Amino acid sequence: MNRPLGTNRPLGSIRLRGRPVPPAAPEPGEVLAEAEGLSVRLGAREVLADVGVRVRAGEVLALVGPNGAGKSTLLSALAADLPPAAGSVRIHGRPASDWSAPELALRRAVLPQSASLSFPFTVEEVVRMGRAPWTAAARSDEDEAAVAGAMAVTEVTGFAARPFSALSGGERARVALARVLAQHAPLLLLDEPTAALDLRHQELVLRLCRARARAGDAVVVVLHDLGLAAAHAHRVAVLRAGRVAADGPPAEVFTERLLSEVYEQPVEVFPHPRTGAVLVLPRRPSGPARH
Template sequence: MSLLRRRFSPPVVVAPGSLLGEAVGVHVRLGGREVLRGVDVGVRGGEVLALVGPNGAGKSTLLAALAADLAPAQGVVRIHGRPATEWSAAELALRRAVLPQAAVLSFPFAVEDVVRMGRAPHSSSADEDDLAVAQAMAATDVSDFATRPFSALSGGERARVALARVLAQRAPLLLLDEPTAALDLRHQELVLRVCRERAEEGDAVVVVLHDLGLAAAYADRVAVLRKGGVVADGAPGDVFDEQLLSEVYEHPVEVIPHPRHSGLLVTPKRNL
């Protein structure tokens, strides 16, 4: 299926380590409630930043603000060093790609066509688009059902196809909201490996996670949110403190050195 699209100029090449997404003093109000309270956070090319915290802490709201999908009441969001409001929608689409929590389509598009939607902002050749789509589908393990209708897929399969669309977009800033929520263990690991690979290629990745073990294993930095604020921001080894996490989650948490490498195991304390 051929998808109609406009053509736009490609973005400038970003320098390694550039600050690609930044929130400065961001306040967001939704339904009369202040959901984010003066948040400062940034992500550079070459790193994976995990946003963690309990339900209602403001993780998805912060991701939406960083994506310029949600305007702050106060503060500023910058994308590639410029205020997000100064980019057009077409320019933003070349610079950041967003994976929402739920992937919903009203029409029975085939999986490959859904992934190809990620190429819409680009002025690349058909061969370049085909390669980007094929690589994104292979990376997310969805190539085997390329011709199936998106609507006929399981929740986990839909989540991986939605991620493939984001990867095919090839924007330098990836903003992923709970990409592992509907996935089995194997595909959770696959998705986080893809995040690491994109960071190693110079992209900046912001990912909302509930699994602290995944965050400890794959993130370069972790921002811990609680009640609309960032209470800690740093490397997992510095941020994942038993007392801090127990207070944030209001449940006892254990942080244990991994027995076979320098990583951490993060798990709730259980009285069984």
């Protein structure tokens, strides 16, 4: 990679007239976020211990595991929103702490578990907030296209003028996702984006994740539904008690023995009769339910 004369700094760290420079499009397979030997403490409790994970351009990585396993904490650490007690987090090849907030906002977009606003913003205004990092870099027509496109793919255009506070939980979740998509960051970090959604929109959200990965972005998504993870993720990291119990393609990682141990619940893993995709179900007594 060619660098400007007189500097050994990577291109992503160079500022022009004090403004953050947008990142170049990542190469396929490029590591956009990485945790190594990561430990995180919340108060006196160690939530993550010696965690290692890599997030690559062109893939959807699902973080799965039981409640309290550390999934959301790992996502926050990868977003540089939580400082490590030990180990390191790198974003786009640099220590997370080296990036300024404006630089980070151009490189990663974060969807928290829940979204609440104190002011009566409309849906379109909320989605437009995703364009704030581009104020100094993008043209107005690019902003308009990004906002309109994000609303269209999340199917919220029809209520663009409605107050965000008047929406249902599922509608709010889709608007919040549209804001993240409008940000056009190459690293997407999504915390339980399907939790409030019906079956159709769960599938819609995971298809959007796959589409962003096909376009060259890296997507990390926290999921509780192992079936969704198996169907849509290129790779899964199974967390248990703050550690990574397994990391790899769903077909390799999702075994009856591992999942039964991690969730402390007997499960069955078998191929879909038509597609061959991995299916995961809790093991239940045979026969119809009795009342």
